[in-house]
Amino acid sequence: MKEIEIVKKYSDSSYMSKEEIYSLFKEEQAEKIFSSIVTYRDYLKTETGIKDSSLYDYSLILTESIVRYSNNLEQSLLKHDVKISSFSELKKDEFILKAKTKAIENAIRFYQIDTITDKVKDAIIKGNIQHLPLNLEVINSYSKAFDYVVKEKDTLDDALYNLYLILSDDSSVNMRREKREDVIPMTFIDPANIKIAISSFVEYIEKADVSPVSLSLLSLYFMYITSPFFSQNDAIASLLPYLIMKRKGFFYSYLLLDFPSIAFSSSVKLKEKMSLCQETLDLTYYLYYTIPYLIHDEKSFKDIIDSLQQEKEIVKVDVQKTILPSFTEDLDIDEIESNTEKMLQLYPHLKRKQAHFYITHCTLGFNYTISQFEKYEKTVYETARTSMDALANLGFYEKKKIGKKFFYSPVLVDKNA
Numbered sequence: 001m002k003e004i005e006i007v008k009k010y011s012d013s014s015y016m017s018k019e020e021i022y023s024l025f026k027e028e029q030a031e032k033i034f035s036s037i038v039t040y041r042d043y044l045k046t047e048t049g050i051k052d053s054s055l056y057d058y059s060l061i062l063t064e065s066i067v068r069y070s071n072n073l074e075q076s077l078l079k080h081d082v083k084i085s086s087f088s089e090l091k092k093d094e095f096i097l098k099a100k101t102k103a104i105e106n107a108i109r110f111y112q113i114d115t116i117t118d119k120v121k122d123a124i125i126k127g128n129i130q131h132l133p134l135n136l137e138v139i140n141s142y143s144k145a146f147d148y149v150v151k152e153k154d155t156l157d158d159a160l161y162n163l164y165l166i167l168s169d170d171s172s173v174n175m176r177r178e179k180r181e182d183v184i185p186m187t188f189i190d191p192a193n194i195k196i197a198i199s200s201f202v203e204y205i206e207k208a209d210v211s212p213v214s215l216s217l218l219s220l221y222f223m224y225i226t227s228p229f230f231s232q233n234d235a236i237a238s239l240l241p242y243l244i245m246k247r248k249g250f251f252y253s254y255l256l257l258d259f260p261s262i263a264f265s266s267s268v269k270l271k272e273k274m275s276l277c278q279e280t281l282d283l284t285y286y287l288y289y290t291i292p293y294l295i296h297d298e299k300s301f302k303d304i305i306d307s308l309q310q311e312k313e314i315v316k317v318d319v320q321k322t323i324l325p326s327f328t329e330d331l332d333i334d335e336i337e338s339n340t341e342k343m344l345q346l347y348p349h350l351k352r353k354q355a356h357f358y359i360t361h362c363t364l365g366f367n368y369t370i371s372q373f374e375k376y377e378k379t380v381y382e383t384a385r386t387s388m389d390a391l392a393n394l395g396f397y398e399k400k401k402i403g404k405k406f407f408y409s410p411v412l413v414d415k416n417a
Helices: 003-013 019-025 027-043 064-085 089-110 120-125 133-150 154-170 191-207 213-227 233-247 261-264 269-282 284-298 302-309 333-346 352-360 370-376 381-394
Strands: 046-052 057-061 397-402 405-410
Touching: 003 027, 003 064, 003 261, 003 352, 019 284, 027 046, 046 302, 064 213, 064 269, 064 284, 064 302, 064 381, 089 133, 089 233, 089 261, 089 302, 120 133, 133 154, 133 233, 133 370, 154 191, 154 233, 191 213, 213 233, 213 261, 213 284, 213 381, 233 261, 261 284, 269 284, 333 352, 352 381, 370 381, 370 397, 381 397, 381 405
Parallel strands: none
Antiparallel strands: 046 057, 397 405
């Protein structure tokens, strides 16, 4: 196998550490290979706003696998968002309740509560518990915190502090004042630097050009290594990714992702990956370990949503009516730019050229082609093809083959039919 193939294999297919590389090859060969791996990874490196104990920034290597896995997962979530947005309010509430139940069951296991009955658990989840045993107060607070996450519209740092207040039932925010130690060798951020770390993290999340799924997973690492609050850091960590996904344009589908199970995990292997991240200042090891759990979850997405749909609610969504602004092709340049911005705000994962093409090519009954995208947006053919296919996958166009050619027709379904 050529050296470049080895380098890509152990940085993309798997993400191996220096020790793992040296265990596979003889020392002289391993030294040469790992040197090439470092050079390759440096080319894909981006700095993050997550600080280590010395306030150095961690880095992230945006490998092909990380980008592909996260993009595919997010495309799936966006498609499910379109479906869920067409549900009745009753069905939307039922969907949220299912997600909340799963999160609370994770919390119950984490807090090792084995005396709760299904009746009491159901009352806590629905917010109508009347007589709350002392040992279940933590679960009731978690239930309230979940409700807050779904409804909140605060800034990210305010939301973070509010989660602490809800979960701890304290009257004011109490930051960690003591140094923290762990069974796995790690150095935690000094209490004096916690607010600096939070500020840097929030700024990074708001500005980073990194996939929301990756950012959300990294927030779990941030909460662990920072442990900013006097208590409830694990519970806050389990809900923080949902706050991030909301801010990155996901309306409901973010609740399909089981972040709490990762946040509440006691896995020694996971802690070892965290330790490796700290040793190398490279958060990619953490992503390669955690993102497969979310990809595994994806298999159940369709079943969860289908189980909520009655036969008459089979979803073929009118995205133009229910979600998007009213677009026509008879627009001037200023209107086109304005509507492009609206489209990107509603669907932040769309590329600008995709949004721009759609708002000027969405007349019902018309059929559009890849060549039109290529010409109108001044791209190469392959970019035009993948862009049109992405728009079709998200429900903006229906893709059909006529003869040997593919055409894309804007979708509009009469829900009352």
